[in-house]
Amino acid sequence: MILILKVVKVKNNLPIIELNHIYYRYDRENVLEDVSLRIEKGAFLGIVGPNGSGKSTLLKLILGLIKPQKGTIKLFGEEIKHFRDQQKIGFVSQKANSFNSGFPATVYEVVASGLTKKMGLFRFLRKQDEDKIVKVIKSVGMQQFMNRNIGELSGGQQQRVFIARALVSEPELLILDEPTVGVDAENVQSFYEMLEDLNQTGITLLLVTHDIGAISDKVTNVACLNKGLFFHGTSSEFEEQKIKGISEIYGHDVHLLSHEHHEGAHT
Numbered sequence: 312m313i314l315i316l317k318v319v320k321v322k323n324n325l326p327i328i329e330l331n332h333i334y335y336r337y338d339r340e341n342v343l344e345d346v347s348l349r350i351e352k353g354a355f356l357g358i359v360g361p362n363g364s365g366k367s368t369l370l371k372l373i374l375g376l377i378k379p380q381k382g383t384i385k386l387f388g389e390e391i392k393h394f395r396d397q398q399k400i401g402f403v404s405q406k407a408n409s410f411n412s413g414f415p416a417t418v419y420e421v422v423a424s425g426l427t428k429k430m431g432l433f434r435f436l437r438k439q440d441e442d443k444i445v446k447v448i449k450s451v452g453m454q455q456f457m458n459r460n461i462g463e464l465s466g467g468q469q470q471r472v473f474i475a476r477a478l479v480s481e482p483e484l485l486i487l488d489e490p491t492v493g494v495d496a497e498n499v500q501s502f503y504e505m506l507e508d509l510n511q512t513g514i515t516l517l518l519v520t521h522d523i524g525a526i527s528d529k530v531t532n533v534a535c536l537n538k539g540l541f542f543h544g545t546s547s548e549f550e551e552q553k554i555k556g557i558s559e560i561y562g563h564d565v566h567l568l569s570h571e572h573h574e575g576a577h578t
Contacts, residue, residue: 325388333382355510357530364537401477425476447475467494
């Protein structure tokens with residue numbers, strides 16, 4: 312008897328985010344020029360660049376708030392104009408300068424409000440929902456403040472709560488826009504360590520920041536943006552290659568620490 316073995320090639324997972332030749336301009340000035348970027352499942356990508364480099368515009372495009380003038384965007388393998396599964400994406404903005412500290416809600420209530428989109432406005436929480444809320448509050452290290460009014464917390468603690476609010480609907484992708492604005496310097500490191508721990512649970516993270524040094528040993532990948540995409544690769548590759556032009560973008564020498572974790576995530 313002759314056995315015939317058929318080799319079946321398994322397709323790689325589609326990227327969670329795929330941008331192809333994106334252009335965007337305000338008035339007559341290009342903010343983004345020919346940006347192509349793939350973000351794979353399980354990555355922790357830090358998008359860095361100076362002020363005015365197009366980072367916020369890029370986020371708005373990914374979130375579907377604006378449309379590219381040229382190029383295409385896919386989310387979870389689907390053209391963004393057809394993408395409807397928004398609960399797969401969690402978003403945490405720069406809230407520190409605008410949040411009303413007198414808002415009368417506890418940490419638990421703020422996090423619970425993150426289930427509204429999934430459950431609807433007027434449905435009661437089930438036991439499994441309550442368990443989920445407690446779980447995500449613990450995951451960001453805020454369990455001891457669960458019944459505290461959010462206005463009584465520090466900026467860093469409030470950001471942890473808003474991350475928990477984004478996580479409670481169980482997104483596959485968490486996008487953070489300058490999340491350490493308003494966080495005191497001594498707590499920034501522990502904040503990024505929390506994000507690293509979340510990434511290790513399997514959540515894909517996209518972090519926009521101007522502080523390249525603070526994230527260098529936490530992220531798996533780096534994208535350097537200044538209208539165009541100057542680099543996209545692992546943080547260790549970024550350090551090893553010392554790409555010509557990166558220092559000029561920032562106005563000083565750029566140094567990154569090698570990252571020894573998450574070797575399964577590639578760009």
